[in-house]
Amino acid sequence: MSDSNSNFIEVRDLTFYRGERVIYQNVNLDIPRGKITAIMGPSGTGKTTLLRLIGGQLKPDSGTITVDGENIPDLPRKELFELRSRMGMLFQSGALFTDISVFDNVAFPLRVHSNLPKDMIRDVVLMKLHAVGLRGARDLMPSELSGGMARRVALARAIALDPDLVMYDEPFAGQDPVAMGVVVQLIRLLNDALGHTSIIVSHDVEETASIADYIYVVADGEVIGQGAPDEVLNSEQPRLRQFMKGLPDGPVPFHFPARDLTDDLLAGVDK
Amino acid sequence: MIIQALRRVGSKGVSFLDTFGASGMFLFQSLIAMPNLRNSFPLLVKQIYSVGVLSLIIIMVSGLFIGMVLALQGYNILARYGSEQALGQLVSLTLLRELGPVVAALLFAGRAGSALTAEIGLMKSTEQLASLEMIGVDPLRRVIAPRFWAGVICMPILAILFSTVGIWGASLVGVDWLGVYSGSFWANMQDSVQFTDDVLNGIIKSVAFGFVVTWIAVFQGYDAVPTSEGIGRATTRTVVYASLAILGLDFILTAVMFGDL
Numbered sequence: 001m002s003d004s005n006s007n008f009i010e011v012r013d014l015t016f017y018r019g020e021r022v023i024y025q026n027v028n029l030d031i032p033r034g035k036i037t038a039i040m041g042p043s044g045t046g047k048t049t050l051l052r053l054i055g056g057q058l059k060p061d062s063g064t065i066t067v068d069g070e071n072i073p074d075l076p077r078k079e080l081f082e083l084r085s086r087m088g089m090l091f092q093s094g095a096l097f098t099d100i101s102v103f104d105n106v107a108f109p110l111r112v113h114s115n116l117p118k119d120m121i122r123d124v125v126l127m128k129l130h131a132v133g134l135r136g137a138r139d140l141m142p143s144e145l146s147g148g149m150a151r152r153v154a155l156a157r158a159i160a161l162d163p164d165l166v167m168y169d170e171p172f173a174g175q176d177p178v179a180m181g182v183v184v185q186l187i188r189l190l191n192d193a194l195g196h197t198s199i200i201v202s203h204d205v206e207e208t209a210s211i212a213d214y215i216y217v218v219a220d221g222e223v224i225g226q227g228a229p230d231e232v233l234n235s236e237q238p239r240l241r242q243f244m245k246g247l248p249d250g251p252v253p254f255h256f257p258a259r260d261l262t263d264d265l266l267a268g269v270d271k
Numbered sequence: 272m273i274i275q276a277l278r279r280v281g282s283k284g285v286s287f288l289d290t291f292g293a294s295g296m297f298l299f300q301s302l303i304a305m306p307n308l309r310n311s312f313p314l315l316v317k318q319i320y321s322v323g324v325l326s327l328i329i330i331m332v333s334g335l336f337i338g339m340v341l342a343l344q345g346y347n348i349l350a351r352y353g354s355e356q357a358l359g360q361l362v363s364l365t366l367l368r369e370l371g372p373v374v375a376a377l378l379f380a381g382r383a384g385s386a387l388t389a390e391i392g393l394m395k396s397t398e399q400l401a402s403l404e405m406i407g408v409d410p411l412r413r414v415i416a417p418r419f420w421a422g423v424i425c426m427p428i429l430a431i432l433f434s435t436v437g438i439w440g441a442s443l444v445g446v447d448w449l450g451v452y453s454g455s456f457w458a459n460m461q462d463s464v465q466f467t468d469d470v471l472n473g474i475i476k477s478v479a480f481g482f483v484v485t486w487i488a489v490f491q492g493y494d495a496v497p498t499s500e501g502i503g504r505a506t507t508r509t510v511v512y513a514s515l516a517i518l519g520l521d522f523i524l525t526a527v528m529f530g531d532l
Binding site for chain 1: 394397398399401402403404405406407408409
């Protein structure tokens with residue numbers, strides 16, 4: 001797949017249930033190669049689930065997820081792990097290995113997947129840590145980091161191998177304004193300099209819209225809007241408008257599905 | 272009523288078999304194709320340290336006290352029949368055949384098994400296992416396999432140390448304190464203890480216990496519900512299941528080894 005115009009990821013007719021709950025119903029998505037694609041939507045709509053489906057950690061109930069020409073749900077274990085070495089993922093919680101230092105965390109993927117000599121691994125790790133502003137924190141243990149710092153270390157780890165695809169799960173959460181600005185720029189810069197494909201899952205509308213090339217908005221198990229940031233931001237479609245502008249009233253529910261409030265209050269104690 | 276009770280028993284049985292099968296598959300997948308030695312050996316050494324070396328104190332201290340108590344109790348009864356010189360035989364056979372492997376395994380389940388379950392469960396709940404997968408490393412081979420092998424390797428060594436320290440404790444009490452003649456204490460022991468029948472069978476038992484305890488511990492951790500409550504329950508289950516498995520298996524092994532079946 002050397003065609004640079006092709007889509008890196010194509011999701012077709014994806015259906016996924018969690019128990020009885022529908023998370024996705026016949027969803028179609030394209031993630032273009034070399035671009036930053038943002039997936040936005042209210043909490044609990046399964047944005048993280050989508051990243052896990054792409055990474056092959058969950059299997060869809062039906063539909064195909066093609067990453068660089070290979071259908072993820074059909075891949076045997078060994079090939080799946082090989083493909084994953086070309087993906088980087090920033091987990092929402094950071095998910096650093098707590099028994100090794102910051103330096104070793106970032107070095108981990110390099111040690112597993114490359115035969116680089118020690119001093120070269122050291123240089124790469126220090127450069128990645130420098131990019132996220134934590135070169136001086138290399139000897140700390142993950143338990144000594146704040147949430148935002150841990151996520152930046154995880155970001156450095158996710159890009160350690162310069163993967164073809166980087167998935168960022170809520171990269172802006174918990175960052176102070178300075179770090180936020182740096183991370184936003186860093187994601188854009190990495191994408192342009194290294195030419196990899198990026199997916200950002202976030203509900204920080206402003207930051208995401210400022211760097212994304214294309215935005216999908218998902219809610220209620222389907223894609224409710226897509227397009228370039230300007231189109232999505234200025235869309236007149238009610239659901240999209242409400243979400244992007246953060247309006248409290250509108251068709252997008254703030255409440256988790258429940259029966260009517262009055263009924264619920266009058267019903268008394270459940271027997 | 273009866274139908275309902277039957278149904279409940281049936282569904283319990285099915286879910287037990289289901290879990291049992293899943294844990295078997297889990298173990299199989301962790302152990303097939305041990306990856307190259309250069310990478311996995313340091314991991315194994317690290318686990319042997321945390322599973323085995325850190326259990327040394329509790330095993331040795333318990334062994335010492337068990338041996339001393341055995342000698343005291345044994346002396347009182349043997350002295351009634353004027354045969355206190357058989358003390359060495361009594362203590363060594365009890366420890367090598369039964370108490371060494373069994374008590375060491377019970378302590379091991381409480382000390383190392385629960386730690387393994389909690390550690391793996393927490394790795395699961397903090398998404399460390401998921402992030403290993405996404406980095407392209409199989410957590411079964413990277414996390415589970417070294418812990419499992421460390422348990423199987425350490426258990427017999429700990430059991431032997433337990434018995435050794437126990438016998439030494441018995442000689443302290445029996446010979447040095449209660450005044451059993453040391454020549455007859457050791458000579459009786461040497462006469463009655465057979466290498467294959469007693470020592471080797473004890474080692475075989477402890478290998479079996481090590482296998483079962485570590486298997487239960489790593490599976491419960493990997494299968495834990497990733498919440499604080501779930502990990503607490505999984506840790507409890509490890510200790511309960513492992514203890515029951517040790518005692519049940521001990522009966523079966525004893526029946527096969529010493530029951531003349």
